[in-house]
Amino acid sequence: xxxxxxxxxxxxxxxxxxxxxxxxxxxxxxxxxxxxxxxxxxxxxxxxxxxxxxxxxxxxxxxxxxxxxxxxxxxxxxxxxxxxxxxxxxxxxxxxxxxxxxxxxxxxxxxxxx
Amino acid sequence: xxxxxxxxxxxxxxxxxxxxxxxxxxxxxxxxxxxxxxxxxxxxxxxxxxxxxxxxxxxxxxxxxxxxxxxxxxxxxxxxxxxxxxxxxxxxxxxxxxxxxxxxxxxxxxxxx
Numbered sequence: 001x002x003x004x005x006x007x008x009x010x011x012x013x014x015x016x017x018x019x020x021x022x023x024x025x026x027x028x029x030x031x032x033x034x035x036x037x038x039x040x041x042x043x044x045x046x047x048x049x050x051x052x053x054x055x056x057x058x059x060x061x062x063x064x065x066x067x068x069x070x071x072x073x074x075x076x077x078x079x080x081x082x083x084x085x086x087x088x089x090x091x092x093x094x095x096x097x098x099x100x101x102x103x104x105x106x107x108x109x110x111x112x113x114x
Numbered sequence: 115x116x117x118x119x120x121x122x123x124x125x126x127x128x129x130x131x132x133x134x135x136x137x138x139x140x141x142x143x144x145x146x147x148x149x150x151x152x153x154x155x156x157x158x159x160x161x162x163x164x165x166x167x168x169x170x171x172x173x174x175x176x177x178x179x180x181x182x183x184x185x186x187x188x189x190x191x192x193x194x195x196x197x198x199x200x201x202x203x204x205x206x207x208x209x210x211x212x213x214x215x216x217x218x219x220x221x222x223x224x225x226x227x
Contacts, residue, residue, distance in 0.1 A: 033214065042204060043158070045214040056213040090157060092215075103215060105150075105158040 002026055004106035006091050012112045013081050021076040021109045025093030031055070032074040033103060034066060035090040043090055049074055050096075081113045116141040116207045120218035128226050129197055135190040135221045137205030147188040148206040148215070149179055158204065164188065175199070200225045 005024040013019050025032050031050045035043040036059075045058035049068035060066075063081075068074045072093075078085060088110050092103035121136040139145060149161040162173025169181040179190045188205060205218040 031213070035215075042217040042219045043215075045216070048213045050213070058214055092158075102160065102163065104160075107157040 004091055004093050004104055006089075006106040006109050008109060009107065010110050010112075012114065014114055015081055015083065017081050017113075019078045019081060019111060021078070021089055021091075021111070023074045023076070023091030023093075023106060025072050025074070025091075026095075026104055029093035029095050029104070030072055031094045031096060032068055032072070033092040033094075034060075034074070034076050035092065037088040037090060037108075038084075039087070046076070078111075083113050086111060086113045116143075116145060116209050116216045118205050118207055118216055118218035120203075120205050120221050122221050123219065124222045124224065126224045126226060127195055130194050132193050133191065133195050133199075133223065135203050135205075135223065137188045137190065137218060139186050139188065139205070139207050141186075141207065141209055144210045145207040146210070147179075147181060148208075149173065149177070149188070149190050150204045150206060150217075151175075152202045152204065152220075154201070161190070161203075195223070195225045197225050197227060199223060 007022045033048040034046040037043040046060040047066050048056045052068045063079050066076045088108045090108045092105045094103045117140050119138045127133045147164040150158040161177050162171045164171045164181045172178045177192050202220045204220050206215045
């Protein structure tokens with residue numbers, strides 16, 4: 001079965017650079033979530049989209065922005081990168097906001113800021 | 115708002131022994147409860163979930179969990195662990211009507227031969 005695809009899988013950037021992470025949800029999933037997992041930490045919710053509209057917002061820095069496109073893929077844009085942004089970024093998708101509430105997670109993008 | 119507390123950061127256990135990973139939550143609304151497993155350098159995989167109905171939930175890989183509303187707990191159990199169960203386990207909740215998953219800090223299960 002098709003899974004959530006994230007690209008790139010690994011990304012190395014320098015401080016103050018920008019990065020764009022992409023997430024392709026499972027076909028027919030219309031909801032996308034972004035999470036950040038720092039080294040040795042639990043995943044922290046950043047932001048979510050339902051039908052291309054922002055549906056919830058967590059601890060996402062102002063330097064980050066995200067959107068969901070007409071084909072339901074999502075991009076997380078990160079500017080003025082800081083060393084503390086080094087983390088594993090997970091994307092998850094689900095089918096609507098309904099009873100499923102099951103979020104399928106992608107493999108993650110490991111961002112290293114040097 | 116919801117919060118999740120995993121009471122043990124690390125649980126070492128011998129192979130074929132039983133294990134329980136503890137999870138307590140707090141919430142002002144009804145919640146859905148989940149356990150995820152994360153193997154080294156991999157993404158999160160859903161082990162099991164509680165949405166409603168029977169409070170004893172069975173998941174993949176022989177794991178099960180019991181929802182206890184009065185104690186606000188959702189402990190994960192396995193009667194006999196394998197070396198391959200060594201991983202990080204996350205308890206998580208979603209409040210009804212919400213979107214975001216709130217994770218606990220994780221419990222590292224280490225199975226020894």
